Amino acid sequence: MTAIEYVGFRILRLLRKLPINILGIGNRKVIFADFFKDFDKVEVVKGIFGEKTSEVLSHLTVEFSWIFGYMYVDGSDGHLVISKNYLNNGDKTDIYLDLIHELCHVKQFMEGKELFDPKYDYVDRPTEIEAYRYCVQEAKRLGLSDERIGCYLRTEWMSENDFEKLAKSVNVQLDKTSL
Numbered sequence: 237m238t239a240i241e242y243v244g245f246r247i248l249r250l251l252r253k254l255p256i257n258i259l260g261i262g263n264r265k266v267i268f269a270d271f272f273k274d275f276d277k278v279e280v281v282k283g284i285f286g287e288k289t290s291e292v293l294s295h296l297t298v299e300f301s302w303i304f305g306y307m308y309v310d311g312s313d314g315h316l317v318i319s320k321n322y323l324n325n326g327d328k329t330d331i332y333l334d335l336i337h338e339l340c341h342v343k344q345f346m347e348g349k350e351l352f353d354p355k356y357d358y359v360d361r362p363t364e365i366e367a368y369r370y371c372v373q374e375a376k377r378l379g380l381s382d383e384r385i386g387c388y389l390r391t392e393w394m395s396e397n398d399f400e401k402l403a404k405s406v407n408v409q410l411d412k413t414s415l
């Protein structure tokens with residue numbers, strides 16, 4: 237098994253699903269630790285929550301919703317909202333890294349930080365940079381190349397300048413020839 241296959245295998249195990257049908261019509265709420273197994277054993281997640289890791293993950297509510305997009309932390313009560321379509325059809329590595337990113341926002345919310353502070357542009361916002369640092373740290377530990385991590389960081393709504401700025405903030409080397 238190649239390193240990347242192994243990464244995919246490990247991530248799939250982390251994302252293995254309980255026998256509940258998340259594709260039902262309504263929104264569905266579950267507890268994070270019941271649906272996403274063994275995240276409390278992931279070093280980077282322990283780095284986010286410290287000794288409270290298991291406690292936080294066994295209380296965190298996850299809502300599966302028909303929202304357009306990916307996932308986000310609800311700024312009213314700090315629960316995690318995940319697009320059903322993304323969870324079913326998105327790239328598993330991207331989903332895994334997004335979960336790490338959003339768990340960092342969960343911690344920030346618990347600390348009373350303003351998650352969507354409009355004073356900053358998205359790529360300059362300290363809460364975003366911290367969240368990206370955690371998921372890039374995990375991506376590198378899993379052995380993903382800077383090129384692959386660059387693909388992950390690039391989103392359709394981010395300008396080229398912002399993308400390069402973000403990559404620089406989180407120490408991802410972009411190969412200029414392939415941009």
Ligand SMILES: [Zn+2]
Binds near residue numbers: 341363364367
């Ligand atoms: Zn974020």
